[in-house]
Amino acid sequence: NAGVTQTPKFQVLKTGQSMTLQCAQDMNHEYMSWYRQDPGMGLRLIHYSVGAGITDQGEVPNGYNVSRSTTEDFPLRLLSAAPSQTSVYFCASSNSLSEAFFGQGTRLTVV
Amino acid sequence: AQKITQTQPGMFVQEKEAVTLDCTYDTSDQSYGLFWYKQPSSGEMIFLIYQGSYDEQNATEGRYSLNFQKARKSANLVISASQLGDSAMYFCAMREGLGAGNQFYFGTGTSLTVIP
Numbered sequence: 001n002a003g004v005t006q007t008p009k010f011q012v013l014k015t016g017q018s019m020t021l022q023c024a025q026d027m028n029h030e031y032m033s034w035y036r037q038d039p040g041m042g043l044r045l046i047h048y049s050v051g052a053g054i055t056d057q058g059e060v061p062n063g064y065n066v067s068r069s070t071t072e073d074f075p076l077r078l079l080s081a082a083p084s085q086t087s088v089y090f091c092a093s094s095n096s097l098s099e100a101f102f103g104q105g106t107r108l109t110v111v
Numbered sequence: 112a113q114k115i116t117q118t119q120p121g122m123f124v125q126e127k128e129a130v131t132l133d134c135t136y137d138t139s140d141q142s143y144g145l146f147w148y149k150q151p152s153s154g155e156m157i158f159l160i161y162q163g164s165y166d167e168q169n170a171t172e173g174r175y176s177l178n179f180q181k182a183r184k185s186a187n188l189v190i191s192a193s194q195l196g197d198s199a200m201y202f203c204a205m206r207e208g209l210g211a212g213n214q215f216y217f218g219t220g221t222s223l224t225v226i227p
Contacts, residue, residue, distance in 0.1 A: 042219040100215050102156035
């Protein structure tokens with residue numbers, strides 16, 4: 001059972017570079033989301049999706065884009081990386097009755 | 112207002128003792144779910160236990176139990192017979208409503224250290 005697959009696990013970017021964090025789930029979950037985790041701040045919601053073709057902003061969406069062309073995939077794009085985006089990123093999926101299932105996380109450093 | 116509040120940034124417990132991690136929540140919904148996750152130093156998020164707002168009995172999963180006090184809006188995690196492997200970060204979370212579109216809200220976490 002793959003669950004939620006998130007890549008890459010580690011990434012270093014230079015300021016101004018763009019990149020895409022990949023997230024895929026094989027549980028046919030409707031709901032997918034991206035969080036960032038910073039020390040002392042818990043997990044903060046960046047963007048979420050309730051199904052293919054539907055996305056919405058969370059608490060901290062600035063500097064990030066998402067799309068949901070299929071049920072399985074929910075990539076997160078950093079448009080122009082900034083040092084403030086140095087963080088650990090988690091993708092999660094769930095259905096209406098379940099807990100959130102998390103990917104392994106991506107540790108991103110922007111220099 | 113914070114949806115989930117965890118007031119204990121760090122906790123210590125002696126091995127084999129029980130420990131309670133505090134969590135209070137804020138919602139006006141009648142239907143909601145409460146969750147606890149464990150994050151060891153390796154970084155993954157591990158689901159521990161779930162309590163629904165309509166559940167009359169406290170949830171239990173092995174050594175984990177959730178002390179649910181609805182009137183006080185608290186959902187404390189109790190870990191019995193602590194083990195060294197319980198040393199980790201613990202997050203309380205809430206999901207409002209029953210629909211798949213309702214997002215999860217997380218607290219800031221409690222770092223638990225189990226002392227041999």
